Amino acid sequence: MADMSLSKQVVPVITTVSTTKAEGSTQSNLAYAAFILLCFWAGMQILSLMARAPGVLEHLAQGNDATRPRIEMGFAVSTVFGLVPFLAGCVLLGVVSLVMKFYHRHHF
Numbered sequence: 001m002a003d004m005s006l007s008k009q010v011v012p013v014i015t016t017v018s019t020t021k022a023e024g025s026t027q028s029n030l031a032y033a034a035f036i037l038l039c040f041w042a043g044m045q046i047l048s049l050m051a052r053a054p055g056v057l058e059h060l061a062q063g064n065d066a067t068r069p070r071i072e073m074g075f076a077v078s079t080v081f082g083l084v085p086f087l088a089g090c091v092l093l094g095v096v097s098l099v100m101k102f103y104h105r106h107h108f
Helices: 024-052 056-062 075-107
Strands: none
Touching: none
């Protein structure tokens, strides 16, 4: 067999980990992970509900008033007027948080 030697190590050498951080950071990381999992679970439930019962959103938008005309809303219309503003709001919130993060890093 051919002998192959590499100039760099394939598997890096394991170094000791610094333990100077406070013990509370582990608890806060676990709480944050649980919160994110809860948000993902809630979002999955909402998307699952919308996929299995596409008439739910239209029914909720109409209300119980019999004097109003019946609204037939397609999946594309509900996506444009529901999902797009939600995603735009998330992007706006993300941009504001990034601006605040950079502002605090550079001014302190």
